Amino acid sequence: MDSGGYTYIRLKTAGGEKWAAVSQTPVTVGTDVTLAISMEMNGFVSKTLNRTFDAILFCSMTGEAATGSPHGGGAGAKGKIDQPIAKAEGETGRTIEQIYQQKADLKDKPVAVRGKVVKYTGGVLGKNWIHLQDGSGSEEAGTFDVAVTTDGEAKVGDVVLVQGVVHLDKDFGSGYSYGLIIEEAKLGR
Numbered sequence: 311m312d313s314g315g316y317t318y319i320r321l322k323t324a325g326g327e328k329w330a331a332v333s334q335t336p337v338t339v340g341t342d343v344t345l346a347i348s349m350e351m352n353g354f355v356s357k358t359l360n361r362t363f364d365a366i367l368f369c370s371m372t373g374e375a376a377t378g379s380p381h382g383g384g385a386g387a388k389g390k391i392d393q394p395i396a397k398a399e400g401e402t403g404r405t406i407e408q409i410y411q412q413k414a415d416l417k418d419k420p421v422a423v424r425g426k427v428v429k430y431t432g433g434v435l436g437k438n439w440i441h442l443q444d445g446s447g448s449e450e451a452g453t454f455d456v457a458v459t460t461d462g463e464a465k466v467g468d469v470v471l472v473q474g475v476v477h478l479d480k481d482f483g484s485g486y487s488y489g490l491i492i493e494e495a496k497l498g499r
Contacts, residue, residue, distance in 0.1 A: 314358035318366075319343065330367040345369035346452035350487055370449070390454045391426055394445030398422035398471055407446035409476060410453040413490055416476040421492065427468045428455065435482055440464060440495075442472060457488055462497035471498040 311318045316331045321343070330345055337343065347367050354363045370389075397405050402422045404412070409421055425442035432438045437459040447454030458472050474495030481487040 311359065313356065316356075318356070318359070328367060329363050329365070330369045332369050344450075346449070370452070390447070390449050391428065391443045391445050393426075395424055395426060395443075395469060397444070398424045398473075402473070405446040406442065406444050406456045407448075407453050409456060409492075410447065410451075410490060413476065413478060417478050419476060420473065421476055422471060422473045423456070423492070424469065424471045425456075427464045427466050427470060430464055430466055432463065435486065437461070438463060440470075440472075442470070456490065456492060458492045458495045460495040460497055462495070464497060469499070472496075473498070 312334050315334050317334050317337055319330045319332065319337055321328045321330055332345065345367070347369050349368045350365060351363075351368065352365050354366045355361075356363065397403055400422060402420050404416075404421050404423055406423060406425060409416060409423065423442065423444065425444035427440050428443050429441035430438070438461065440458040440460060441455050442458055443455050445454075458474060460472070460474070464470050472492060472495045474492040477488075477491050477493050479487075479489060480491050480493070
């Protein structure tokens with residue numbers, strides 16, 4: 311079903327039937343799809359469909375079926391940026407790909423990463439939410455885009471320096487859960 315800029319897909323998975331939402335893209339019944347999960351929401355209300363989903367996965371579509379642009383978390387962030395952005399300097403400086411590769415060692419530790427804001431949502435759960443990309447990482451593996459929470463403000467297209475703490479398997483409730491997120495971030499240029 312297409313509605314409100316999303317394509318809602320009912321999936322048959324090894325774990326049973328699940329609903330997913332991706333940026334609006336043509337999908338036909340019976341097609342195998344590969345999705346990179348950005349976030350799961352419980353009790354999600356789609357006003358455009360006039361329907362409540364018990365649980366729904368917001369995803370990026372990857373692989374051959376991805377005819378539209380993948381995004382990271384909800385709508386807004388398009389596929390991986392083309393132009394690489396210089397890595398943050400200093401001992402804590404990492405690329406987004408390095409953060410994913412070193413996540414076990416970086417858990418609960420500070421990092422600095424420079425990237426382009428590809429999605430910005432202000433004032434959700436008392437925080438501003440940013441999706442950041444620096445041109446590193448893989449769309450297929452979902453290691454090209456990182457979520458950040460901050461008190462700072464930015465707009466889509468800004469290149470910012472983020473200094474925050476890496477947290478793993480973070481569940482904020484209200485369906486906001488992340489395998490990796492940078493929190494308590496300060497924004498610079």
